[in-house]
Amino acid sequence: MKVRQNPLKAVLLLLLLVIVATGCNKVTQIQAQPMDAAEAGADVVTVEIVDFKFEPSTITVAPGTRIVFVNHDSTPHNVVQGTASEVAKANHKPQFESPLLEKGDSWELVLDEVGEYDYACSVAGHYLMGMVGKIVVAEGAATDGGSDVALAAEAGHDAHHHGSVAAKGELPEGMSWTPEGLAVLEPFRVDGRVKEFAIDIQEVQHELIEGVEVTVWAFNGTLPGPLLKVTEGDLVRVHFTNTHHQPHTIHWHGIYVDQKYDGVPHTSLAVMPGETYVYEFEAARAGTFMYHCHVDSYRHIDMGMYGGIVIEPKGEKFWDQEYTLILDDWDSNIEPMALNYEPDHNHFIVNGKAFPAAPTLPIKVGEATLVRLINAGYNNYAMHLHGPHFEVVATDGHPLPMPYSKDTVDIAPGERYDIVIRPTKAGMYPFHAHNIQYVRNNGVYPGGIHLMFDIIDDEAGE
Numbered sequence: 001m002k003v004r005q006n007p008l009k010a011v012l013l014l015l016l017l018v019i020v021a022t023g024c025n026k027v028t029q030i031q032a033q034p035m036d037a038a039e040a041g042a043d044v045v046t047v048e049i050v051d052f053k054f055e056p057s058t059i060t061v062a063p064g065t066r067i068v069f070v071n072h073d074s075t076p077h078n079v080v081q082g083t084a085s086e087v088a089k090a091n092h093k094p095q096f097e098s099p100l101l102e103k104g105d106s107w108e109l110v111l112d113e114v115g116e117y118d119y120a121c122s123v124a125g126h127y128l129m130g131m132v133g134k135i136v137v138a139e140g141a142a143t144d145g146g147s148d149v150a151l152a153a154e155a156g157h158d159a160h161h162h163g164s165v166a167a168k169g170e171l172p173e174g175m176s177w178t179p180e181g182l183a184v185l186e187p188f189r190v191d192g193r194v195k196e197f198a199i200d201i202q203e204v205q206h207e208l209i210e211g212v213e214v215t216v217w218a219f220n221g222t223l224p225g226p227l228l229k230v231t232e233g234d235l236v237r238v239h240f241t242n243t244h245h246q247p248h249t250i251h252w253h254g255i256y257v258d259q260k261y262d263g264v265p266h267t268s269l270a271v272m273p274g275e276t277y278v279y280e281f282e283a284a285r286a287g288t289f290m291y292h293c294h295v296d297s298y299r300h301i302d303m304g305m306y307g308g309i310v311i312e313p314k315g316e317k318f319w320d321q322e323y324t325l326i327l328d329d330w331d332s333n334i335e336p337m338a339l340n341y342e343p344d345h346n347h348f349i350v351n352g353k354a355f356p357a358a359p360t361l362p363i364k365v366g367e368a369t370l371v372r373l374i375n376a377g378y379n380n381y382a383m384h385l386h387g388p389h390f391e392v393v394a395t396d397g398h399p400l401p402m403p404y405s406k407d408t409v410d411i412a413p414g415e416r417y418d419i420v421i422r423p424t425k426a427g428m429y430p431f432h433a434h435n436i437q438y439v440r441n442n443g444v445y446p447g448g449i450h451l452m453f454d455i456i457d458d459e460a461g462e
Helices: 007-022 123-129 297-302
Strands: 044-049 058-061 066-071 106-110 115-120 132-137 175-177 183-185 189-191 194-199 201-209 212-219 225-231 235-241 251-253 276-282 287-292 306-312 321-330 347-350 360-364 369-375 381-385 390-395 398-406 408-411 416-421 427-433 450-456
Touching (some): 044 058, 183 225, 201 347, 225 235, 287 297, 287 416, 306 321, 306 369, 408 416
Parallel strands (some): 044 066, 058 132, 194 235, 225 306, 321 369
Antiparallel strands (some): 066 106, 115 132, 189 194, 201 212, 251 287, 287 306, 321 347, 381 408, 381 427, 390 398, 390 416, 427 450
């Protein structure tokens, strides 16, 4: 395998890819130097990455041909050996894999052994949008699709998270990421059944999708705010420090608390800038709940001031794994401090991200996966699952005496639904809002509230 990309990355890529190459007998050595015009001849085939497609998607080359991938999209992509179903698996070990290619980046591959090599883009499930291809290496094959290659100049790409701790890997001590993209806040003190948490506010920049950055009034700097997980019967104390320039509160949505802790300014109190207030409540009933600011509620919730609370049962769980998904809508053009706050929501998100930035989540055949759904937005979302149906087992934190089967459940603002998926066969299935206007990014389909469930059958090896 030969790799070509930015000169500044050459040394690191050289070291990394030499290690990879030594363990793979189907690819040749690595060269990370820029390619000059004299080298771009008949033995070079270029695959353009444009509009979420590899063009041409299938090429036939002779052994030793230099295959160069060039990304023209503003969205980052990669090139990973394997079929779409293979690259979706966490344990897949590809024979070749490119780094993340930003717009203008190029990457070069040389295959020396005869054979067929499927490949796909694994970034945010782009293979689901048709980003798959095939390289056929055959003795005596005439090189097709040859062209000159222009390598990108130094890019200096930003991470688009200026002033935010919401980028993966940047969480402070006491917080960690879930697979579905939520930050979990650990209690800073546990004393018997008492669990104590610390929450503040940070005004940060957050990226909904590539190139769309918004201002967020974020609990502990993340969108959504950090997930609180406690156990039925716990006494929960939340030390809330208002580090923002506006008054704020925390309302414990769906939890029966003493009125002074209810978080409504005119019936309890408002926490002014620089003040700390300690909220306290008993986690009396297991279920899925939410918290949010109740000052100037329309504006403050819309600015991202919400998060999830999971109260786990004392006894044994009937599910094998769980995910929490918080739905929301966003106006990427809104002025946060406008006197007349009238948002026109043009982006729709799951756990702070819109498709294709939303994660692909694995579930297993023969196991029960609990999905906790929370609607923190201002629209109803008719959440529909392709493939297996699901059981609705709880609503608004109340278990149902008689669960019922559905493939679509309509979730109003503030509602929570717990659903259980028990798949019987493998596959890659979408889970999305079936009012399709919410599966768009600023009017462009597909996007918005859409993610994928990767159903894996371990026994069948799929």
